Amino acid sequence: MDNSEATQVMQQLGGQALAAARKMRMADTAAKNRWLTLSALRLRRERDHLLNANAMDLQQARDNGIDPALIDRLELTTARVEAMADGLDEIAALPDPVGRIDDLVYRPSGIQVGKMRVPLGVIGMIYESRPNVTADAAALCLKSGNACILRGGSEAIHSNRAIAACLRRELVESGLPQDAVQLVDQTDRALVGALISAKGLVDIIIPRGGRSLIERIAREATVPVIKHLDGICHVYIDASADLAMATAIAVNAKTHRYGVCNAMETLLIHEEIAAEAIAALAPPLAEKGVEVRGCPQAIAHCGDWLPASEEDWATEYLAAVLSVRVVKDIDEAIDHIARYGSGHTESIITEDYRAGQRFLREVDSSSVMWNASTRFADGFEYGLGAEIGISTDRLHVRGPVGLEGLTSP
Amino acid sequence: MDNSEATQVMQQLGGQALAAARKMRMADTAAKNRWLTLSALRLRRERDHLLNANAMDLQQARDNGIDPALIDRLELTTARVEAMADGLDEIAALPDPVGRIDDLVYRPSGIQVGKMRVPLGVIGMIYESRPNVTADAAALCLKSGNACILRGGSEAIHSNRAIAACLRRELVESGLPQDAVQLVDQTDRALVGALISAKGLVDIIIPRGGRSLIERIAREATVPVIKHLDGICHVYIDASADLAMATAIAVNAKTHRYGVCNAMETLLIHEEIAAEAIAALAPPLAEKGVEVRGCPQAIAHCGDWLPASEEDWATEYLAAVLSVRVVKDIDEAIDHIARYGSGHTESIITEDYRAGQRFLREVDSSSVMWNASTRFADGFEYGLGAEIGISTDRLHVRGPVGLEGLTSP
Numbered sequence: 139m140d141n142s143e144a145t146q147v148m149q150q151l152g153g154q155a156l157a158a159a160r161k162m163r164m165a166d167t168a169a170k171n172r173w174l175t176l177s178a179l180r181l182r183r184e185r186d187h188l189l190n191a192n193a194m195d196l197q198q199a200r201d202n203g204i205d206p207a208l209i210d211r212l213e214l215t216t217a218r219v220e221a222m223a224d225g226l227d228e229i230a231a232l233p234d235p236v237g238r239i240d241d242l243v244y245r246p247s248g249i250q251v252g253k254m255r256v257p258l259g260v261i262g263m264i265y266e267s268r269p270n271v272t273a274d275a276a277a278l279c280l281k282s283g284n285a286c287i288l289r290g291g292s293e294a295i296h297s298n299r300a301i302a303a304c305l306r307r308e309l310v311e312s313g314l315p316q317d318a319v320q321l322v323d324q325t326d327r328a329l330v331g332a333l334i335s336a337k338g339l340v341d342i343i344i345p346r347g348g349r350s351l352i353e354r355i356a357r358e359a360t361v362p363v364i365k366h367l368d369g370i371c372h373v374y375i376d377a378s379a380d381l382a383m384a385t386a387i388a389v390n391a392k393t394h395r396y397g398v399c400n401a402m403e404t405l406l407i408h409e410e411i412a413a414e415a416i417a418a419l420a421p422p423l424a425e426k427g428v429e430v431r432g433c434p435q436a437i438a439h440c441g442d443w444l445p446a447s448e449e450d451w452a453t454e455y456l457a458a459v460l461s462v463r464v465v466k467d468i469d470e471a472i473d474h475i476a477r478y479g480s481g482h483t484e485s486i487i488t489e490d491y492r493a494g495q496r497f498l499r500e501v502d503s504s505s506v507m508w509n510a511s512t513r514f515a516d517g518f519e520y521g522l523g524a525e526i527g528i529s530t531d532r533l534h535v536r537g538p539v540g541l542e543g544l545t546s547p
Numbered sequence: 548m549d550n551s552e553a554t555q556v557m558q559q560l561g562g563q564a565l566a567a568a569r570k571m572r573m574a575d576t577a578a579k580n581r582w583l584t585l586s587a588l589r590l591r592r593e594r595d596h597l598l599n600a601n602a603m604d605l606q607q608a609r610d611n612g613i614d615p616a617l618i619d620r621l622e623l624t625t626a627r628v629e630a631m632a633d634g635l636d637e638i639a640a641l642p643d644p645v646g647r648i649d650d651l652v653y654r655p656s657g658i659q660v661g662k663m664r665v666p667l668g669v670i671g672m673i674y675e676s677r678p679n680v681t682a683d684a685a686a687l688c689l690k691s692g693n694a695c696i697l698r699g700g701s702e703a704i705h706s707n708r709a710i711a712a713c714l715r716r717e718l719v720e721s722g723l724p725q726d727a728v729q730l731v732d733q734t735d736r737a738l739v740g741a742l743i744s745a746k747g748l749v750d751i752i753i754p755r756g757g758r759s760l761i762e763r764i765a766r767e768a769t770v771p772v773i774k775h776l777d778g779i780c781h782v783y784i785d786a787s788a789d790l791a792m793a794t795a796i797a798v799n800a801k802t803h804r805y806g807v808c809n810a811m812e813t814l815l816i817h818e819e820i821a822a823e824a825i826a827a828l829a830p831p832l833a834e835k836g837v838e839v840r841g842c843p844q845a846i847a848h849c850g851d852w853l854p855a856s857e858e859d860w861a862t863e864y865l866a867a868v869l870s871v872r873v874v875k876d877i878d879e880a881i882d883h884i885a886r887y888g889s890g891h892t893e894s895i896i897t898e899d900y901r902a903g904q905r906f907l908r909e910v911d912s913s914s915v916m917w918n919a920s921t922r923f924a925d926g927f928e929y930g931l932g933a934e935i936g937i938s939t940d941r942l943h944v945r946g947p948v949g950l951e952g953l954t955s956p
Contacts, residue, residue, distance in 0.1 A: 164909060237908060243930065249919050251929050256911065258941050337766070342942060357746070362771040362942055499646060500573060502665070510658050520660050521652065532667050532955035533751060533771055534943040546941035547956060 144328035151287055151320050152339025155260040158315035159285035163257050165314055167234040170281050173312035174230035178223040180304040181273065185219045191300035192269065199293050212267045212294055222270045222301075225524065229277040232523040235542045236283040255545040257283030259341040262333045263526075264289045264355060266347035269297035275344075276305050276319045278526045282544035285318040287340065289333055291347075292325030299323065334359035344527050344539070364539060366504070366530040368454045368480035369399030371512040374471040374497070375415050376488035377408040383509060384411075384487040385418045390511040391485070393426045397456045399528065400483050400505075400515040404451060404461045406471045409435065412464045416440050428458045435464035451478040468493050472500050479503060481530040483515040504530045504537040553737035560696055560729050561748025564669040567724035568694035572666050574723055576643040579690050582721035583639035587632040589713040590682065594628045600709035601678065608702055621676045621703055631679045631710075634933065638686040641932040644951045645692040664954040666692030668750035671742045672935075673698045673764060675756035678706035684753075685714050685728045687935045691953035694727040696749065698742055700756075701734030708732065743768035753936050753948070773948060775913070775939040777863045777889035778808030780921040783880040783906070784824050785897035786817040792918060793820075793896040794827045799920040800894070802835045806865045808937065809892050809914075809924040813860060813870045815880045818844065821873045825849050837867045844873035860887040877902050881909050888912060890939040892924040913939045913946040 139147075181188065192214040199209050235255045242252035261284050263275045272288055279286035290298040302321040309316045322329050334343050334355055343363045345355045352365050373391050375384045391402035407415050416439040423430060424442065431446035443462070450461040451474070465471045468486075475484050485507035486497035494508045505515040515538065517525030522540030529535050535543035548556075590597065601623040608618050644664045651661030670688045672695055674680045681697055688695035699707040711730040718725045731738050743752050743764055752772045754764045761774050782800050784793045800811035816824050825848040832839060833851065840855035852871065859870040860883070874880045877895075884893050894916035895906035903917040914924040924947065926934030931949030938944050944952035 163911065245928060245930055247923070247928060249923055249928065254907070254915075256941065256945075360769050498663070502572065506663075514656070514658055519654060519656060519658065521654055532665065534956070536665075536955050546945050547943070 139324070139326040139328045141328055141331065144326065144332035147324070147329060148332035148336050149339070151322065152260065152336045154317040155285045155287050155320060156339055158317040159257070159259045161315045162280060162283050162285050162318050163236075165283065167236075169312050169314055170234065170283075171230040173308055173314055174226045174277055174281065176308040176311055177273070177277070177305050178226040178230075180308050181219060181223040181226070181301070184300070184304055185216060188219055188297065188300050188304075189214055189216070191296040194296040195269075195294050204293065208267055208293070212269070212297075214269055214297060218270065222273045225270070225274050226277050229281050229524055232281065232541060234281065235545045253547065255542070255547070257545055259284060260339060261286045261544065262289070262336070262340040262343045262361065263287070264330060264333065264343065264345045264347070264351070266291040266351065267294050269294045269301060271346060272298045272301040272321070273305065274524065275526055276302075278524060278541060279544060280314070280318055282541045284544055285315070285320075287320050287322060287333060289322040289330060295325055330355070331358065334361055334363070337361055342534075346527055362533065364527065364529045364531060364535060364543075366399065366480070366482060366528045369401070369482040369528075370403050370452065370454050370478060370480040371400060371482050371515075372404050372406055372471075372475050372479060372484040373402045373512060374406040374465075374468070374475075374484070374486045375408060375411060376468060376486055376490060376493050377410040378490040378493065379408075379411060379415070379487040380489055381411070381414055381418055384415060385422065387485070387487055387509070387511045388419055389422045389426070391513055392423065392428060392460050393458070394511070394513050396458050398513075399454075400512050401456070402460070402512050403453065403455055404463065404474075404478070406463050406465050406474060407436070408468070408471070409464050409466055412436070413439055416462075423460065426458070428460050430460050430462055432462040433464055436462045454480070468496060472497070475501055475503070482528065483507065483512045485510055485512050504528065548733070548735040548737045550737055550740065553735065553741035556733070556738060557741035557745050558748070560731065561669065561745045563726040564694045564696050564729060565748055567726040568666070568668045570724045571689060571692050571694050571727050572645075574692060576645075578721050578723055579643065579692075580639040582717055582723055583635045583686055583690065585717040585720055586682070586686070586714050587635040587639075589717050590628060590632040590635070590710070593709070593713055594625060597628055597706065597709050597713075598623055598625070600705040603705040604678075604703050613702065617676055617702070621678070621706075623678055623706060627679065631682045634679070634683050635686050638690050638933055641690065641950060643690065644954050662956065664951070664956070666954055668693060669748060670695045670953065671698070671745070671749040671752045671770065672696070673739060673742065673752065673754045673756070673760070675700040675760065676703050678703045678710060680755060681707045681710040681730070682714065683933065684935055685711075687933060687950060688953060689723070689727055691950045693953055694724070694729075696729050696731060696742060698731040698739060704734055739764070740767065743770055743772075746770055751943075755936055771942065773936065773938045773940060773944060773952075775808065775889070775891060775937045778810070778891040779812050779861065779863050779887060779889040780809055780891050780924075781813050781815055781880075781884050781888060781893040782811045782921060783815040783874075783877070783884075783893070783895045784817060784820060785877060785895055785899060785902050786819040787899040787902065788817075788820060788824070788896040789898055790820070790823055790827055793824060794831065796894070796896055796918070796920045797828055798831045798835070800922055801832065801837060801869050802867070803920070803922050805867055807922075808863075809921050810865070811869065811921050812862065812864055813872065813883075813887070815872050815874050815883055816845070817877070817880075818873050818875055821845070822848055825871075832869065835867070837869050839869050839871055841871040842873055845871045863889070877905060881906070884910055884912070891937065892916065892921045894919055894921050913937065
């Protein structure tokens with residue numbers, strides 16, 4: 139498919155999405171929730187059909203000798219279909235942000251002014267192998283009154299088609315426009331290019347996947363993009379930290395789950411507390427099997443740790459690996475984060491009010507924490523409900539993007 | 548200048564802006580206000596110098612045989628310099644949105660979560676002949692903690708240089724980074740192209756000017772744009788309107804000021820009330836010298852009115868001209884607005900609760916009003932303070948864009 143053919147395909151999908159978005163904008167909460175509930179039932183009822191479609195994708199992936207980690211992400215199981223259906227039920231239970239009026243005040247002129255939340259319009263979602271994103275993303279986009287165009291990974295095309303068919307069927311049942319959910323049915327790469335440059339048809343692009351995919355989209359898109367690239371999250375243990383708290387938070391931030399974007403990748407420790415902090419931290423980290431790579435000062439306190447290279451400070455391990463650096467003071471910690479961080483989530487552990495306030499103010503990340511684990515950077519934990527992604531951008535929405543982030547402020 | 552030279556110029560300006568933005572992000576309110584106050588004094592003190600610089604622009608404009616309306620916009624006078632300085636003092640008096648924490652709540656986990664407003668970063672401002680925009684835009688961008696790159700019209704280059712020099716001189720005096728305000732000092736058009744595609748250096752583009760300029764920018768920009776194209780604003784007089792109120796609002800919305808984007812351009816009237824409404828409205832409109840172009844039904848009620856053409860419904864007159872259409876019901880009014888409106892501001896006049904609520908919900912414009920004049924669509928009237936523009940987009944900010952709209956939510 140050449141670019142002009144791709145543009146033509148996207149013009150058609152975009153035009154249909156735009157028409158559907160006009161209807162979705164006015165859809166009442168009851169209809170949207172009915173669709174979510176019926177879709178959850180439909181996914182459960184068609185489980186075997188979904189698993190068969192998924193088996194075709196898995197077979198193809200194995201034939202193509204694809205990486206086992208990717209095959210794991212691609213696979214649907216009975217439990218995963220159930221979790222996908224549960225996700226829709228949970229989104230049905232969330233409050234509808236559309237039409238909510240905030241900041242209603244009387245002005246000196248006598249007029250009463252407020253801000254009403256309205257949907258963004260058409261959301262273009264680009265993702266890789268996990269088929270559950272098809273259901274999750276569609277549910278969040280539609281509950282917030284938008285239409286969506288979904289472009290999943292080509293390796294998951296049979297699974298995505300089967301899921302999208304369930305969702306579209308129930309749209310008709312619920313009296314909502316079927317084209318509010320459209321799957322880009324062809325796997326041609328040119329279609330991604332056409333989607334991210336469909337100005338006037340698509341209001342926002344949300345990519346989810348590996349760094350290279352997201353970098354390419356951010357570079358080439360002319361439609362605004364909400365994204366995060368890496369999660370190189372830091373915890374900084376200040377001189378005045380409560381040591382028991384610091385240890386508990388650092389261990390939680392690293393070991394609670396390894397493959398997630400809000401896991402700690404680098405621990406910074408004030409030199410005054412380094413000896414005690416490392417003595418307290420080394421045993422639980424060793425017990426959990428975490429490989430620690432430290433700066434020379436850190437290694438001086440723990441002989442078992444390996445030396446860190448320059449590259450370590452800029453690496454999102456997503457694994458049982460941690461880099462540790464001893465710093466002179468809070469300034470050096472903030473400078474380290476500015477230089478190597480990815481703007482995702484950073485936390486300071488301190489009992490010192492001024493140090494805590496400085497960290498909150500001076501660190502430029504989407505989530506900045508004080509005496510909390512980076513693992514709390516999550517839509518549910520923040521009270522936003524299910525999230526479609528996490529934004530490290532500053533325009534429109536920052537941090538976890540829930541239903542509210544998919545509406546206009 | 549070819550595109551690669553323009554890109555190189557913009558890389559340098561952008562790099563300097565980025566470095567300045569990092570410092571501005573941390574600037575305290577006192578320093579920003581000191582800069583505003585000193586700049587206001589400086590503009591007053593250098594008034595003669597500014598008027599001399601402006602005289603060069605005016606001479607050049609006259610030599611080039613430029614339209615007198617444009618020359619009026621270009622001209623600085625003692626009163627206009629005074630107004631520009633007053634504008635800076637007023638922005639100094641507005642609350643600083645940076646660092647404000649909203650929605651601080653305790654979550655069931657025990658963590659306390661809030662949203663802190665932070666600056667957007669680097670704002671690219673593209674505007675036409677009015678030199679006062681140089682001071683207004685810089686003041687709003689910097690008070691909200693951002694850096695700005697200003698690209699004024701080439702016809703105002705001498706005036707803009709003189710104003711920017713005043714602002715930059717006082718940045719140094721105030722301990723703020725001088726490159727927080729940079730004027731694109733060359734008039735080459737390729738530089739606009741380079742500015743609107745400076746991804747990674749410029750966070751947002753705000754264009755102000757004629758429709759063709761803004762359309763070109765919206766089409767070609769890869770950096771997100773906050774804009775409004777036209778202000779084709781509607782007032783709809785519903786069947787159940789209070790006639791005295793309807794007359795007062797319609798006359799105000801049309802005649803309070805003609806050349807502004809929030810002036811009414813089309814009046815829609817429910818057929819049940821058309822005869823009385825037109826009888827009440829025709830005399831005051833005639834007295835103010837407003838030329839009315841009506842649909843056949845409207846003209847049937849007032850023989851003095853001219854017939855409207857299809858084109859009238861899609862025209863922003865910005866003049867003492869009004870189009871009037873009689874509609875069957877509120878549905879026809881909402882359909883008319885969806886078809887011909889520009890998403891700026893629309894108002895319903897009604898005593899009927901359901902009609903008012905329907906209009907607020909179903910009309911998709913940045914400001915939707917009930918029993919109020921469209922002229923209220925304004926940053927000061929809404930309590931947002933001075934505005935850098937009005938957004939008819941839905942991403943990030945909608946309606947008047949004040950200091951808050953220049954920060955991340």
